Amino acid sequence: MQTHRKVKYEAELDPSFTKWVSTVPGGERIRECFQCGTCSSICPLSVYMDISPRRLIAMADAGFKEEVLSSFTIWLCASCYSCSVNCPKDIKITDIMYGLKRRAIEEGIFPSRHFAIPILAKAFANMVRKNGRATESRLVVSLAWRVSLFRLLNMAPLGIKLLLRGRLSFKKEKIQNKQEIQTMLKALEANR
Amino acid sequence: MGTNGDVKIGVYVCHCGTNIAAKVNIKEVVEFAQTLPHVTIAREYKFMCSDPGQELIRQDIRELGINRVIVASCSPLMHEATFRRVLEEGGSNPFFFHMANIREHDSWVTSSSRQATRKAQALIAAAAKRVFFHEALQKNSVPVNSNVMIVGGGISGIQAALTIANAGKKVYLVEREPSIGGHMAKFDKTFPTLDCASCILTPKMTQVASHPNIELLTYSEVESVEGYVGNFKIQIRKKARFVDENLCTGCGECTEVCPIDIPSEFDEGLGMRKAIYRPFPQSVPNTYTISRRGLPPCQATCSLHQKAQAYIQLIAKGEFEKALQIILRDNPLPSICGRVCSHPCMSVCSRNKVDQAVNIPGLKRFVTDRLSDYELPKPERERKEKIAVVGSGPSGLMCAYELRQRGYKVTIFEAASQPGGMLTQGIPAFRLPRGIITDEIERLERTGIDIKLNTHVGIDISLKDLKKKHDAVYIAIGAGVERKLNIPGENLRGIWGGIDFLRRINLGMHITPGKRVLVIGGGNSAIDAARTALRSGAEEVTIVYRRSRNEMPADQLEVEEAEKEGIRFYFMASPLRFLGNGRVTGMEFIRTRLGHPDESGRRRPVPIPNSEFTLPCDGVIVTIGQKPDVESLRDRLGLALTKFNTFVTDPLTLETNIPGVFAGGDCVTGPDVVVNAMFAGKKAAISIDRYLNRQDMREGRELEGPFEPTFEIDTEGVPVKWRIEMPSIEIERRRTFEEVHTGYTPEMAMEEAARCLACAGCCDCQLCSTVCEAKAIDYNQKDTTLEVDVGSIIIATGFKTFDPKRIPSYGYQILPNVFTSLEIERLINSAGPTGGEIILKNGEKPKSVGIIHCVGSRDIHHNRYCSRVCCMYSLKFAHLIRERTHAEVYNFYIDMRAFGKGYEEFYDRILEEGAHLVRGRVAEVTDVALDSSEEGKLIIRVEDTLIGMVRRIPVDMVILSVGLEARPDAEEVRRLFNISCSVEGFFLERHPKLAPVSTFTDGVFLAGACQGPKDIPDSVAQAGAAAAEALALIDKGVVELEPNTAWIEEEECSGCQTCVALCPFTAISYDAEKHVSVVNEVLCKGCGTCVSACPSGAAKQHLFLDEEILAEIEGVLTI
Structure with missing residues (x-):
């Protein structure tokens, strides 16, 4: 085993990131966090996270931009809002997670190239942009294509059963006048 | 403008260090001030309030003849008094002074330096205009009453009372509960020294009781406060404790016989006490009190006021003989009433809110059946009058x-x-x-x-x-006398009047009413007649009633029994005529629907046209009511009758x-x-x-007879337990006149009686008075009101603990073995409900205990503040629990607050002893086990923030270290004493650092946790400080009143009296001779309400004259 020198120099931190986090809607009170750990202990997924929500909040507030944006934590958040509801300082942790996810997408920083959740999020968004609705079967296939074909094969028996029962259809789902949603999304993007 | 003499104004601008000078350009302001009319001199100084600053003013008054002073500095709240004194020392009237606030109103709240300077100039210009009109005023002084009232008998109140009493002043100590002692009396040990709470508290309590200068008023509350500093008039209500304090010796015989068990408030509901009780053995005064909400609903609504709760409670305890004696006090026919009473008591029984009323008559019947050889008391004396x-x-x-x-x-x-x-x-x-x-x-x-x-x-x-x-x-x-239907065919054979039919059978005749019998009516007689018919040979009995089941006046239980026996009911049908020739063979009815309510409140049956139908029968019993047989008296001596043929009497x-x-x-x-x-x-x-006896027959009789229950209780959390059905004979046997219900067995009766909630507290059985040798018990005691005059008041009403039910994820009152810290104090206390044993609900000792800090504190959803005492008492628990049970103890804290003398050392000691301290706020306490090691445990889920891992820690017992809150009635108390509350609800001190025990109302002081969370050492220190403030006031002997009082110009007053009603201090009265209102200057607080309300402008106020205010406004506008 090798020993690593572990020290963070102030020069490696990004003070603008600290400032930015406090402007994320819900992040206004992030400075008040007193690190009690309620968010981590109430979180049903924190046991799988590489950085616990409490630490993530502290790191975001301290300007650990690289570590925060490349963490699995922000992607594992299932938006159950337990942390936001229970936080004794009323910090909207879930909202901050969303803000961090958006920032990560904008900056193209992900925990790994094959990490499924951001890929799924992107595929989902693209599909909705195109058709106004998501077709689950196609979403699964496109996700598997980009992440792991092997896992698709593993899940094939379940998929076949669902297909036979009429619960899974490959028919493309779409809304009427789908160009309207594109117009809306474009208008939104132009506004940013 | 010469009317006010030769005005020479001095302006003094203060830098207040950098507080003002950093924002306001002082030099510019001073230069500006010098240009103002009548300003003789304008100066600046770093700290005007300092000695050299003050000397500047004094010197100018002496040397330059300055006769008006303006200081531009901080708030008048801070230093007005200081500078007025300076003027006085300089030889000027202190009211020739005005303060311009350029700190709180300007430099602290203005971002631009330019604007701040401009505002300072405007304020000084305004002050210069205003001060020109200032008058020379004299302060009035009034003597101070040397008595002190202390509200609250906890450790703070006790300490303050003793301090003042030892100084030779009279103290009224008012306490709401039956004993003084407060929260501290409940504690076992106190941190950090671990000395025993009662060992240090009880000597002080007895000292209070025996001190010649202390008048102890327990079980009392302050009703009203009038007057002002030095001269308060207080009304105190002494609640009836139904025990004479002077006679009670505290022997406790009464508790031996009291049948009522009530969860003990002192033991936080973990133990029981009697309805007659004293909170704890060392109570001061050593007097018992009866908890009495009023007459129990069952007793109130009973015409005879039978003491139902009393005999039921005695039955529940198996004391049947005593129960019988209670019953016989009010009822000489109990075994009859136990069977046939219409029991209005049951309809008001508090148990109805949970499930079903207690079977009150059934229990009475049980007692009379079981002890059936009872006798009624014999008269104690004989009289010759005959009745x-x-x-x-x-x-x-x-x-x-x-x-x-x-x-x-x-x-x-x-x-x-x-x-x-x-x-x-x-x-x-x-x-x-x-x-x-x-x-x-x-x-x-x-x-x-x-x-x-x-x-x-x-x-x-x-x-x-x-x-x-x-x-x-x-x-x-x-x-x-029977009422008749008055329909065709009523004289046919086979038609009976209900009473006639019952009377004949009850007097022993054998009659068969027919095989198919119809009973007309819906009252109890109808049911009795139908069931009697069934027992007299009828094969099919149908009750026909013209309204629906809901409107039936008959007893619901009897209706159910009749149905069980096979009696049929036909609702919504009204009789039209009898059919038959010689003997009745059938009856014609018309269907009805329910219309609007009639005078009895029941909905009136309305016939439905063309809905006639016939029911065949060979006997009919008509039970539609009776009337008195006044005719049978023949010569009635002229007794008056009503139109219903009943006697006219005086209802009283x-x-x-x-x-x-x-x-x-x-x-x-x-x-x-x-x-x-x-x-x-x-x-x-x-x-x-x-x-x-030739006494007044009417006096005091309005309260006889039934009345509505006077109280309601909260039945939340009472477990549902349905009524024990009274055994009865089988349906097949119900063809004879054998009694249907056979009565409760003793076990059933005790079980049924135990359902009684004892909702009134004291059940009025009066057994305690039979054993009280001192004859101290007086059930007729009433609340009394006492008026006292005091010069100052110390409020020491304490705190309440946070209710952890508000955080459901901690499982309080959901999971067993989750306790609050106060409950643990009682469990640890050797005088507590377990005798000092720390045990789980199942009686076992815990092997591991989790103590959760900050419950309800430091949380934006509950209380934002730190409660200050929880860390230390939690560490105390850690020590005591380890010492007594050798359990593993985990403390879950967010930050450790060990700031007092010896506290950090105590923390060290606990760490040394091996308690586990986990830094993290607990998310939840659950009993859902994830593996076998967690089975049967309470699992605490928390992130150990120092390690950075979520942990699940299984324990046997969880202690919630609840925070301190203001008392729920703080708002009312605040209004009563005219003081303020902070946002958290605690009483607000005049200044957090410099006047921590004073309030904004002169003469009212604060001590202890009513001002904010506080531990015992701090509370005692504050109590001493409050006592010193009160004593200082007394020692000075007089209070000076601000001369900012209102007065009324007699010539301008129209006598409309608007001001009289509006004055919040009742300082204005009406002089009927002169037709003008008059202000009592001693009572006037200078609030200005009358001035603004007076329609003719006759009400005026010193220091706030119209010309002063208008000039000030003018001055502001000059810039």
């Missing part, structure tokens, strides 16, 4: 009994061959066996009541004779229009239930007794 009672129904019997108890010679005249009236003739034997009636009446006869049977008053003896031979007469002839006394003749029961009210007839008999007996 005649006409009729031996329940009313006549009750009246005779009550009069006999008072020693009168009573004779009952009964027309029938058997005594009992409707009890015998109307109520069938399967509900009320004949033997029971006979036994009850024989018991009455053994007390010396004479019953003359077969003596029909009116036939065998005239009412006139009766009146002549007796000193008083009570007429209770009942209502025995039951006296008729003939003196000495009384009437009651059904012959006055029309057909009614047994208990009301008995009540009338009792009422008449009281009247007759007063009549014969």
